[in-house]
Each structure stands twice: as C-alpha cells, then as structure tokens.
Amino acid sequence: MARPALDRAGGGLVSGVAGSRRVAYDTIRAVHESDAYANLLLPTSITRAGLATSDAALATELTYGTLRRQGTYDAVIAIAADRSTGDIDPAVLDALRLGVHQLLSTRVASHAAVNESVELARGAGGRGSAGFANAVLRRVSRDTPGDWMTRIADGARSDDEKLGLLFSHPVWVVRAFRRALAAEGRADELEALLTADNAAPRVTMIALPGLAEVPEEARSTPFSPVGFRLGGGDPEAAIRASGGRVRVQDEGSQLAALALSRAMPVREGERWLDLCAGPGGKTALLAAEALAHGARLEANEISPSRAGLVRKALEGVPLEVPVSEQDGRVRAAESPETYDRILVDAPCTGLGALRRRPEARWRKAPADVPELTGLQRELLEAAVSALKPGGIVAYVTCSPHLAETAGVVAEVRREWGAALEEVSARDVITALSDADPGLAPQADGSERAQLWPHRHNTDAMSISLLRRV
Template sequence: MSASPRWVAYDVLRAVDETDAYANLLLPRAIARAGLTGPDAGLATELTYGTLRRLGTYDAIIADAARRPIADVDPAVRDALRLGVHQLIAMRTPAHAAVNETVRQVRKAVGAPAAGFANAVLRRVSERTPQEWDDHLAAAARSDDERLAVRFAHPVWVIRAFRRALAAEGRADELEELLAADNAAPVVTLAALPGLAERPAEATLTPYSPLGFRSAGGDPGALVTASGGLVRVQDEGSQLAALALARAQPVADGERWLDLCAAPGGKTAVLAAEALAHGATLEANELSPARAGLVRDSVSAVPLEVPVSEEDGRVRAGRGRYDRILVDAPCTGLGALRRRPEARWRKQPVDVPELAALQSELLSAALAALRPGGVVAYVTCSPHLAETAAIVADALRTADGAVEELDARAVVAAIATDPIDLPAPADGSGRAQLWPHRHGTDAMSISLLRKR
C-alpha cells in the first residue's frame, strides 16, 4: 500500500481496532517506516490521534448517516469512514476531497461495493455542518451526560468519574474545561535529569517542575539523543510525582529506594538522578520482561547501578526494607487521555474494581516493606476516586495508626517553581491532584504515606 499520511493513519487505526495496539507506540514507527517528515508526518499524526480522540462521536455520526448500528459496519470500512468523518468535521477538509480520498481508500482496501457504501455515507455526512451534527446528536441524547459524551467524545461513565473527582475539590464546574483539554494535543515536555543535565538556555521552562522545559523548536528526539539520555521526553506531572517522593523529607546518607512498578522508566530515571545526588541507592521492579527492558534503557544514562527485577510487585516489595518506595500503580490511565486517546474507548467501569484491588495490594505490600520513618508515594495516572482517595483511605484504616499521611500538596507546592493551584479535597486528605486543564499535565494523583 502507499505510504501516504492517510494510509499510515488507516493502518494504525486498523491495528488499534484489531489488536488493541497503542497508537502512541505504533504511530511513530509507522511514520518512520513510511519515510514521512514535516507536514506529511503532521498530517498522519492529526488524522490518527484526532480520529481516535473523537471516535465515539464519529461512530454516532456514521451510524446515523449509514442508517444502521455502527457494529454492523464492516470494521475495515468503519475505520476508513472514521478518518473521512474526522476530515469533514474537525479538519474542515473540502467535502469533495475528503469523500473522494476515503472512497478510493475503501475501494483499494475492501473493494468496489464497499466503496459505494462509503461514498453514500460520507455524502450524507457532508450535508450537515459540524455544528448541525452537534445539534442533531445532542437532540437525540437522553440525558445531559449523554449530550456531553457526544459533544466531547468521552464515555458517559468517564464523564461521571471526572465530575466526582472534580467535585471532591469543589470544582465540578470545571468539567467541560477538563473534557475539552483531553481533546487537545499535548505540548511535548522534556526533563533534564537533576544534577546531570541542564535545561537549554533558549528553552521555555515549565511552570512547575524544576526539571521541565519545552523545546524552542526542532525535533525533541534529536535533543534527547544528543544528551545521551540525560534529557528525556516526560510529562511534567510525571516529573513532579517522582520529585515528590525524592523531596518529601530530607534524605539520609545510605537510604535504600525502590520503584515497585517502574515501566516505562521515566520516573525511575528521575529517582536515579536524585538518589545519585543524595547518596542513596535505587532498585526497580517491573513484572513484564519487555517493559523491564524499557526501564533498563531509561536509567542507562545515569551513572548509578539500578538493578531491575521482573517480579510481581506484591512479592517483590517483601524482599527488602526500604526508606522510600514509589508505587506508580497500574490504573485505568484516564489521566492520560490526551496522549492515549484510544484508552477512553477501551476501558470499562468493570475494569475499575479489579484494578483497585491490585492497587490496594501493591500499596499494602509497599507499606509493609518500609522502614520506620520511610515514605511511600502512591501515584496513579488517573483521577478516578476509586483508584486514588479510596485506596489511600483504605490503607490508612488498615494500618490502624502505624502509617500517617503527609501533605503531598505542600510537598508539590514547595517543589514547584511557580505557585500551583492544588485545592484541598473535601475528605481532608493531603492528596495532590494534577489536571490537564488546570496545570497542563496528565491528571496525576500523588499521595505520600509515612510509616511511624
């Protein structure tokens, strides 16, 4: 097949649909293989991520225009139609170009009869403006949440989880702002590992992380390569989460640290640099051998030996006693929907209880492995209260006074280079919750627990 941006986007969408591939991992490789650069690479990126972000809305439009349930549309045709609708609705591509390109793609990928069907569907789609489609779908919604789901392309259950999390801070009125932020492409943020690399003088500094910056231009990957790995692409919220553990309290010489669920290794690298600067040691663990390899690669530039084990974290934590442990727990990933747009359509409410049980067990194992006075940072890239506040509250109840919660908001505020808006949750906890719309970061939740 041709290596055009449209074909690259189509092939990635097919892989996401058929094999549950992650677009953020697959797309860069597909762009490189196709030899796309500059505007062509940008077009492939916009087609892929833009379509995945608004998949639910586009499926509703296709089902309406096709006059059949979306599940009844051939998957290979469906993905091409999604790309076509994105061009018509979001990119404002002229109708004749979007329709003709998509029809040609369907004819080549599936066959002539399917091309005729695609032509009919897209011509019906083009008969309404984006605003008219918005109004049409909103009129068919059965509730305010369904209207928000269509307008902002988020599943209803995610919208409700976000509303509850914002309401816990007294900020439920920010919901639409959050949903809109989830649909905006994130700005690439980099980190200069502390004590090992400097932020470039011409770079734009991030407002909160003392390690973070945004490139003045050019390919961030080239900057990473030139630094030998001491500069890395990393969300500012991830940087703050690692620093919160390293700087929660003064470091005593010879401390022993553990990153319990370390992949892909960004936070591990920050912890390694901090450990090196303060005379601490660091160990890492990751259950998946392939992902453990990512952790080894991530810390390879730091002149500190960081052994990486490949065990269940609930078992691994018990193999030693530690002064600081990072539990960056497996979660729904609802806080990173800007970067992993397909996640919103993959996760279901039934996933949360199973993940919450694992999160509780990992946190319990980490607390048991702490030395007196030691600190655990419990971190999730999700604001869902069942994965954040509920897990910490349960751990504190179970500890029955043997563990105290530190004020993570105060720790993060002390690290931040600019004032940071972190309202106190209604439950009185010290949890720090970051948000895409408020802080420009992933929706990272950070709690700090200390063993008495």
C-alpha cells in the first residue's frame, strides 16, 4: 500500500509568521470550540489581523493543513504524549496539532515550530501546559515523518483503520467511499481519493452565461462550458470588476446546475424552482440560464441567513428571482404540478467537499445518515409532486455516500413507479464537456453522474435527473 505524501509548505519563516500562527490557532480553536466553519472565519481573521499576502498564505496552509490531517496528528500526539488525546486539554491539544503539522508537513524550522507552539500552549493552560507541550513536540521532532507514519500504521487494528490513520479520515468515511467507488468498479482508486481529499483544491471560477465572458488569459475548465481557472493572481479583482457576474464556484456545482437547465431544450415561459438554494451559487447560474431562455426562476431557502446569501448571489443577474424562506417540503407541497424544472440541492453529509471543508469529516457520524436520508427523500418526493407532467428534477448531493445518492433516488422511484423516469445525467454532462469526463455506469443500473476529486478535480458531486411522466 502506498504511503500518502504529506503536504509541504514552501518558503520557511517569513515576516509576520507569528501572526500567521496566531490566526491559524484561533481559527482552529473556533472550529472545535464553537463549530465555526474555517472557510468562512479565516478570511475575516486574516483581514482583521492585517496579514501580508505571504503571511495570509501561511495562515491558510497552517489552518487547513492542520484540520485536514487532524486524525493522523492525533495518533502521533497520543504516542508521543503516552496518553489519549481525549485526556489533553482541548486548547492545548490544538496547539499541539498545529505544532505537529509544522514539524511533519512543512519546511518551518523545527525549533520555531516547537517554541511558538509551546507559547500557544502556555497561553492556553499556563506553565504546566507549556512544559507538557514542549516535551511532546520535542519527542515528535526527533523522528522523521516517515517514521511516524510507519509507527501509527503498525498500531492499526484493521486495514480500514490503517487507511483512516494514514490518510486522516474517519473509518466510517473510508468504508463509505470504498462502497461508492466499488459501485463503479473502481474500488482500487480509494487511496487516490483519500489523497485528493487532503490536497488544497485549485480555485475554479465561473462566468455567468450571457452576462460575462471567460477572460482571454484564463484557461477554460474541461467539463463545464462556463468555468475557467486564472493563471495566477488574486481572483477578487476579477470578481469585483464583473459586478458579481464572475465568481468562484466549483466545477462540480456548475455541472449540477447546468445538468438541469440543459437536460432538454427550454421553452419560453417555463417556471423553475431552486428548492434548497443557499448559499446561492447554483441559483445565480440557473438565473442566468433562465434569463437567456425566457424562463422564470424562484428560489427557496429555509435558513434566513443563507437566504440572505442567495439574494446577494443574485445581485449580478438582471432577473427578478423571488426568494422564500420555508421548509422545502412545505414550499413544494404548496405548488402541485407547477414547475417545469426543480433543483433539489439537498442537505447532506458534505463528504464530497472535504478538500474545501476539512473539518466536515470530523463533524459527521454514521448516526447522522438516516436522519439526512429521510429528509432528502421527503424533499425529493415533494419536488416531484410540484413538477408539471414532463418536468424534470435534478437531485444533487455534495456526497458520494450511496445511502444519500442511489438509495434516496431508488426509494423515490419505487414510490412513484411508472410516473417517474430517469434521464441520463451522465449523457447530459458528457454532452456539455470539451473532454470526456469518463462518468462510470453505476452498479444499480442508474444513469446517475458521480464526480470525484481525484478524477475530475471537483467536489464529489452526485447528480440524478428524473422526469415526471
């Protein structure tokens, strides 16, 4: 079995590095103490701290790298401390995690990594905590990353646990990924997928169709006809200059919205609904598509704060899109046989976005899946009831977990019987693409499209298209 390559940050120590560590530590603490989202909190913290560009990049790498490899680092810390991480004060433990990340996965000098992390532990727990942290980190620094990987692998009780420790994924997630890959006959790609989850994703952008053009100097994405990647520089400048018509959006999210809008020709006057719209990236793309074809779009989001994000996302599109704030099941039930197209971007475990939201892997548990799949099924059933005959629903999850994808769709299709037929999401997405995405047939015979970080450089988005007969 191949050993995972640990990330290496470039450059070593730079001015303001202490500020970078402080921002990273405070963000990690907020993630663990207050259930904060690193991707939302970190940019604000960097701005508040006034970090230079290089220091901001270091703070980002330290934060995301530590969160991604938390499971691996906890195994290292438990050995070096000769105690369970559950017996270590949480604030001190986060300082240790940050220190171990620097020692094992960056080019930061060992003495600096140890000394600065010890000071963070001192601030968290006093002199005794500082002495403890110093002893643990010096113990870690005496061995190479390879030595530590061998040590934690040797302590694993099963092959799945070994993979979980080496690639820093909970065992239940490792097993869910294996089953999802096996459904395509690709179980041998598991380590490649786990490795991809621990790599920082490249920034992908979108030019809203009909409203913005892909910049000449940009490189178009291989699968989405409206996506691109910049060669370098700050994407914020392009975003600001476009008035919201150019934005950051994962290519998988672009394909999910386009699969619905381009599954069949649009007739002028069609009514569309984005049932679970927050935070609004797919809504904005659907709005641009609706504007181009003379369709009407409505959006719904149960969370008031996320509904606000949807309205903000729509500011660059000159189309009036009413945004309601209801439970999606109720919203759809109020409009039987009303819509020609509905997007159900369902709440899910988020296991497909672990590159961008590394803390998500530690926040979910197998016990969460049944409740989520029940909600997903109810949302999809409600959406189908709100479709006109001949209408299409796109059921989307940012998760490859078979219970959330194939399982939910199979249950709803059984419920509706011959009144609901599948449209090939694989064929629709392949037709959109400049390159063949190589979307594999599913073991259950469905035409579901499953995207993968290691194959497509996207989130692991699952897309199903169903037409009401």
